[in-house]
Amino acid sequence: MLSEWLPWIVVGGVVVLGLIALALLGPGAPTSLSHKGSRRRRPHRNHFRQGDPPDLPVRHAAVVLNPTKVADAGLVRSEIRRICTAQGWGEPRFYETTIADPGGAQARQAAEEGAAVVCSLGGDGTVRAVASALVGTETPLGILPAGTGNLLARNLDMPVGSLETAMRVALTGRNRRIDVGELVIGSPDDRQGDGTPTRTPGDGDTDPATGSAGAPAGDHAHPRPERHRFLVMTGIGMDAAIMQGTNENLKATVGWGAYVVSGIKHLVSPEFRATFRMDGDPEFKRRARAIIIGNCGRLLGGLVLMPDARVDDQRLDVVIASPKGFVGWAPVIARALTRRRKGHPTLDHKVCGEIHVRTDRSLPVQVDGDVIAEASEITASVLPASLTVRVAHY
Incomplete structure (x- = not known):
C-alpha cells in the first residue's frame, strides 16, 4: 500500500519545497537573500527629515x-x-x-x-x-x-x-525679581493722580539713571520734581552729609574706611525738624539727624542697619536717627553690630510702602551713596518686583 502512494508523497514534498523557495526568493524576499552581492544601503536618517531644524541663536x-x-x-x-x-x-x-x-x-x-x-x-x-x-x-x-x-x-x-x-x-545663574525704590524730590502736590510727577508742556523726560529733571531752561513756573531710582538706600541729613564729605582720593586709597573718617566728622551734625506721612496715615513729627529709607539693610563692614529689610518684601524700611552727641551714637552702632531690630529710643524703625518727608530746611540727599541734591521735601515709594537680577544658584 505504501509503495503505491510513495510517488505521490515524493511529488507532494517537491511541490511544498518549491512553494517555500518561491516565498523566500520571490519579489518580496529580503534584499539580503534575493540580491546577494547588490545590497541596498539604508538611507541616512536625514533622508526622512523634511528639513534641518534652524540653528539656535547664539546668546550675547x-x-x-x-x-x-x-x-x-x-x-x-x-x-x-x-x-x-x-x-x-x-x-x-x-x-x-x-x-x-x-x-x-x-x-x-x-x-x-x-x-x-x-x-x-x-x-x-x-x-x-x-x-x-x-x-x-x-x-x-x-x-x-x-x-x-x-x-x-x-x-x-x-x-x-x-x-x-x-x-x-x-x-x-538664576533670575530673581527684586523691588526697586523710587525717590521724588519735591512736593507730592506736583504729582498726578497715578503717583507720577506732573509734566508741563515742553518738558523733557527725567532720566532715572542720571536723575536730571529734564525741564527746559528758564521754566521756573512749574518745576517738575526730580525722580531717581535706588536699589539699596536713600537718605536725607547726616548720612548724605557723610557721603558728600568723603574724600575721593582717600576712598581710592583705603576703600570704605574713607566713609568712616567722614562719619566721625559728622557725628555731631545739627538736628532738624521733620514731618512724616506714611501710606496715607496721619502725619507725625520728629527731631532727627538722619532719615534713612532702605530697600535692603546691609552696609559696609558687616554692619546691618535694617535687619528685617529684604529686597523682595514689597516694602521700605525707614530709620529715623536722632542721637545726641558722640555718646548718643553708641547704641546706634551697637544695634547695627548686633543686628537687633529694637534699639535705643533715639532710633525709630518703621515700615511702609510710601513715605513723604518734609524738613525745616534744605539738606543733602543721597541715593545709593551718591549725593544728588539738597532738598527739604522728598517722597520715596517701592516698585515691587520690578527688576530681574541674575544671582547665584545657592
Missing part, C-alpha cells in the same frame, strides 16, 4: 563698563571674552560709560539690541544707572562689582572679589 552678554573703575580695561575685556567663550556664549558687547551718561542709555541700547543679560561693571552708581534702565523689562541685570561699596551685590550674597566668578553667575 552686554557689559556696561565704567572705565574709571578698572586699572586695565583691555585686560578686563579679554578676560570677559574668554569666560563667555568657555560658557558657550557669543562675543560679548561692550558699552563704556561717560561723565554725561553713567550707564542708562548704554543699558537701554544693549537691551534693544537683544542682549541676553546686561552687566554693569563699576561701582554702585553704575549698577544703579544700568538697573534703572532695565526696570520694568524682562532683561536681567548681571552685577560685576568693581567699586568700593558694592552694596547691592553684598545684600544679594553675590561674589565681590572675583570678576570670573561674578561673570559666571551673570551667564549661568
Whole structure:
C-alpha cells in the first residue's frame, strides 16, 4: 500500500519545497537573500527629515563698563571674552560709560539690541544707572562689582572679589525679581493722580539713571520734581552729609574706611525738624539727624542697619536717627553690630510702602551713596518686583 502512494508523497514534498523557495526568493524576499552581492544601503536618517531644524541663536552678554573703575580695561575685556567663550556664549558687547551718561542709555541700547543679560561693571552708581534702565523689562541685570561699596551685590550674597566668578553667575545663574525704590524730590502736590510727577508742556523726560529733571531752561513756573531710582538706600541729613564729605582720593586709597573718617566728622551734625506721612496715615513729627529709607539693610563692614529689610518684601524700611552727641551714637552702632531690630529710643524703625518727608530746611540727599541734591521735601515709594537680577544658584 505504501509503495503505491510513495510517488505521490515524493511529488507532494517537491511541490511544498518549491512553494517555500518561491516565498523566500520571490519579489518580496529580503534584499539580503534575493540580491546577494547588490545590497541596498539604508538611507541616512536625514533622508526622512523634511528639513534641518534652524540653528539656535547664539546668546550675547552686554557689559556696561565704567572705565574709571578698572586699572586695565583691555585686560578686563579679554578676560570677559574668554569666560563667555568657555560658557558657550557669543562675543560679548561692550558699552563704556561717560561723565554725561553713567550707564542708562548704554543699558537701554544693549537691551534693544537683544542682549541676553546686561552687566554693569563699576561701582554702585553704575549698577544703579544700568538697573534703572532695565526696570520694568524682562532683561536681567548681571552685577560685576568693581567699586568700593558694592552694596547691592553684598545684600544679594553675590561674589565681590572675583570678576570670573561674578561673570559666571551673570551667564549661568538664576533670575530673581527684586523691588526697586523710587525717590521724588519735591512736593507730592506736583504729582498726578497715578503717583507720577506732573509734566508741563515742553518738558523733557527725567532720566532715572542720571536723575536730571529734564525741564527746559528758564521754566521756573512749574518745576517738575526730580525722580531717581535706588536699589539699596536713600537718605536725607547726616548720612548724605557723610557721603558728600568723603574724600575721593582717600576712598581710592583705603576703600570704605574713607566713609568712616567722614562719619566721625559728622557725628555731631545739627538736628532738624521733620514731618512724616506714611501710606496715607496721619502725619507725625520728629527731631532727627538722619532719615534713612532702605530697600535692603546691609552696609559696609558687616554692619546691618535694617535687619528685617529684604529686597523682595514689597516694602521700605525707614530709620529715623536722632542721637545726641558722640555718646548718643553708641547704641546706634551697637544695634547695627548686633543686628537687633529694637534699639535705643533715639532710633525709630518703621515700615511702609510710601513715605513723604518734609524738613525745616534744605539738606543733602543721597541715593545709593551718591549725593544728588539738597532738598527739604522728598517722597520715596517701592516698585515691587520690578527688576530681574541674575544671582547665584545657592
